[in-house]
Amino acid sequence: MIKVPDAVPPHMIGDRLGRRVAVVASPSVRDRIAQLLPWPLVRDLADLPADLDGLIVAGGGDLIDRAKLLRRGRPALRLAAMPTIWGSGAEASPIAVENTAVGKRIHVDPALLPDLIVTAPELGRTVSSERARHACGDAWSHALEAFLSPLATDSLRVDLALLLREMLTLPLAYDHRWYTVSAAACAAQAQSSVGLVHGLAHTLEPVAPAACRSHAVLCSVCLLPVMRFNQQHSAKWSLFEQHAVDEHGAFAVLHALFDRERFAAIQPLIAAHWMTVLRDPCTRTNSALVRPGDLAFFESFVA
Amino acid sequence: MTNKDRLRALLQDVFLLTDGEFRFDLKREDVDTWDSFGVVSLAVGVQQTFGYHFTPEEASGLTGVADIIAVLESHGIRFDD
Numbered sequence: 001m002i003k004v005p006d007a008v009p010p011h012m013i014g015d016r017l018g019r020r021v022a023v024v025a026s027p028s029v030r031d032r033i034a035q036l037l038p039w040p041l042v043r044d045l046a047d048l049p050a051d052l053d054g055l056i057v058a059g060g061g062d063l064i065d066r067a068k069l070l071r072r073g074r075p076a077l078r079l080a081a082m083p084t085i086w087g088s089g090a091e092a093s094p095i096a097v098e099n100t101a102v103g104k105r106i107h108v109d110p111a112l113l114p115d116l117i118v119t120a121p122e123l124g125r126t127v128s129s130e131r132a133r134h135a136c137g138d139a140w141s142h143a144l145e146a147f148l149s150p151l152a153t154d155s156l157r158v159d160l161a162l163l164l165r166e167m168l169t170l171p172l173a174y175d176h177r178w179y180t181v182s183a184a185a186c187a188a189q190a191q192s193s194v195g196l197v198h199g200l201a202h203t204l205e206p207v208a209p210a211a212c213r214s215h216a217v218l219c220s221v222c223l224l225p226v227m228r229f230n231q232q233h234s235a236k237w238s239l240f241e242q243h244a245v246d247e248h249g250a251f252a253v254l255h256a257l258f259d260r261e262r263f264a265a266i267q268p269l270i271a272a273h274w275m276t277v278l279r280d281p282c283t284r285t286n287s288a289l290v291r292p293g294d295l296a297f298f299e300s301f302v303a
Numbered sequence: 304m305t306n307k308d309r310l311r312a313l314l315q316d317v318f319l320l321t322d323g324e325f326r327f328d329l330k331r332e333d334v335d336t337w338d339s340f341g342v343v344s345l346a347v348g349v350q351q352t353f354g355y356h357f358t359p360e361e362a363s364g365l366t367g368v369a370d371i372i373a374v375l376e377s378h379g380i381r382f383d384d
Contacts, residue, residue, distance in 0.1 A: 150347050193343075235350050278319060284340035289348040291316040 002159045004092045004187045007117040007180070010036045010082075016116060017078045018053020024067065026059035029084045029123055033058045036120055045070050054078040056118060061088025061215070065096040068112040075111060082118035085127055086178040087135030087216050089142060089186020091117045097202075104202045106281065108190075117183060121176035129173060136172045137220025137257040139182035141201075143167060144227065144250070145194040146185065147243075148236050148287035152192035160188050161243035168249045172256055196226045196290055199283030203276045204269050212262050221262045224254040225301045226286075232297075233288035258303050270298050306353070306382050310375075313348050314368065317341065330367040345371075353380050 008016075022042045025033040034041055037056060042048055045066055048055065055077055057067035064081045068090070071079045081091035090096070094113040098105040127135070146152060147160040163184055170177060201218035212218055227250075231237050240247040270277065274295045277283055283290050307327075315325050318336040331337045337345075346362045349355060349371070355378050365371055372382050 150343055233351065235347075235356075275319070279336070281340045284344040286344075287347070289313075289317065289344055289351055292319070293316070 001155060002163070002184050002188045002191065004183050005081075005114055005117050007119050007183070009119050013037075013056075013080065013116070013118060016054075017056065017080055020049075020052050021054040021056065022048060022052055023056045023058065024048070024063070025057075026063055026084060029058060032123065033082075052077055054080065056080045056082055058082035058118070058120075058123075059084055061090040061097075062099070064088070064090035064114075065098070068096045068114065069098060069107065072107075072109060072111045078116070079114045080116040080118050081114040082120060083179060083183075084120075084123045085131070085135050086121075086124060086182040087138035089139065089182045089184075089189075092183035092187040093190040095190050103206055106202075119179060121179045124174055124176075124179070127174060131216075132174050133172045133257065134214065134216035134220045135182070136170070136178065137223060138216040139178065139185045140167065140253060140257065141197045141219040141223055142182070142185035142189045142194065144223070145197055145287070146189040146192045147245070148230060148234060148239065149189070149192035149195065149285060150236070150287060151285060152188075156188060156191055157239060157243060159184075161245050163188070164245045164250070168246060168253070172253065193285035194282045195286030196229070196277075196283050197222045199277050199280035199286070199290075200226070200270065202280055202282060203273050204266055207269055207273065209265050212266055217262065218266070220257040221259050221266065224251075224258040224303060225263070225298055227251070227254055228301070229290075229294070229297055230287045236287050255303065260303060263301070263303075267299060267301075271295060306375075306380060309352055310368075310371070310382070313352050314345075314371075317345050317348050327368050327372075331365065333367075349375070355380060 021039040023037050023039050024042050024045050057064055071077050083091045091114055094110050096107045096112050143164055147157060167181055197219050200222045201215050204218055205213060205215060278290060311325060318334050318341060342362050346357045349357060353375060355375060361374050376382060
């Protein structure tokens with residue numbers, strides 16, 4: 001069963017976070033958040049008062065992850081996450097990715113899981129079509145890598161198959177259902193693992209050209225080649241048929257997410273950083289074993 | 304290619320070992336990449352290469368290359384070739 005924190009709209013939060021509550025929001029949505037929530041806005045997580053009962057963090061995955069790490073050091077603080085865009089699923093997982101001077105550091109700890117999700121899908125309506133497509137790619141990468149994960153249980157795969165069938169009905173564009181779906185996809189990967197898509201994204205994000213320097217973009221671009229690789233090598237690929245998930249429909253989505261120019265831009269970087277990709281923990285829990293000699297597959301990949 | 308050759312190639316790839324670093328008497332503690340993630344990728348690689356799926360207890364209980372061979376031989380995969 002995929003476990004996701006309770007989700008409520010803003011007017012249903014009530015006293016679930018205690019009496020003294022503050023809000024931290026990304027600058028791009030601060031004005032809209034001030035209209036949705038009655039609690040005071042604090043400019044930055046570093047400025048939070050010491051005597052708070054609850055914190056609502058409204059933003060994307062990076063800000064939510066920072067709040068999760070801060071709350072781990074203040075366990076009495078109740079944390080609600082209000083995603084302004086779908087995709088990362090940070091609001092639903094006990095995982096936080098920290099950006100450090102030497103790269104990404106992944107923390108996994110039950111204490112990182114937010115207590116509550118605040119749903120306000122209208123915040124995503126103004127997202128650009130390209131950013132929306134990449135957010136969908138982020139959610140697809142979580143769901144597919146979790147479904148094929150060597151660490152997924154049979155019962156989790158049953159739930160993921162249902163989720164994937166629902167995702168196949170959604171557009172690669174804004175749809176309020178993406179918030180629920182991407183939270184479930186991220187929670188599911190936290191209960192199993194991700195794979196090579198994330199190993200590539202984590203390795204390349206600091207070194208990729210500007211047009212690719214985003215987790216969601218890299219996941220979207222790497223999904224098709226990695227799933228073709230898994231299709232050829234993974235003993236788990238038959239799970240699509242076993243669970244009646246439309247493999248051809250999924251590949252149609254991955255083709256729509258693929259970007260030939262962006263992939264061509266990162267191909268030399270994949271080669272230059274291949275040993276780092278192989279050592280990434282996500283790569284090492286991929287559905288198929290990724291070997292040093294498999295670089296040739298990605299160097300020669302054509303959609 | 305013998306099963307010993309297949310196993311050597313697999314373990315070098317899973318644990319990123321050079322020809323000079325690999326030995327059939329290697330212990331888990333000798334290999335820094337034989338951590339919990341290495342256990343997962345070893346299990347995936349063994350299934351792909353030999354068609355046998357370690358149980359979680361088998362995979363986490365392996366203490367060295369000799370144990371891998373012993374488990375696989377106990378399931379009919381021969382290494383005396």
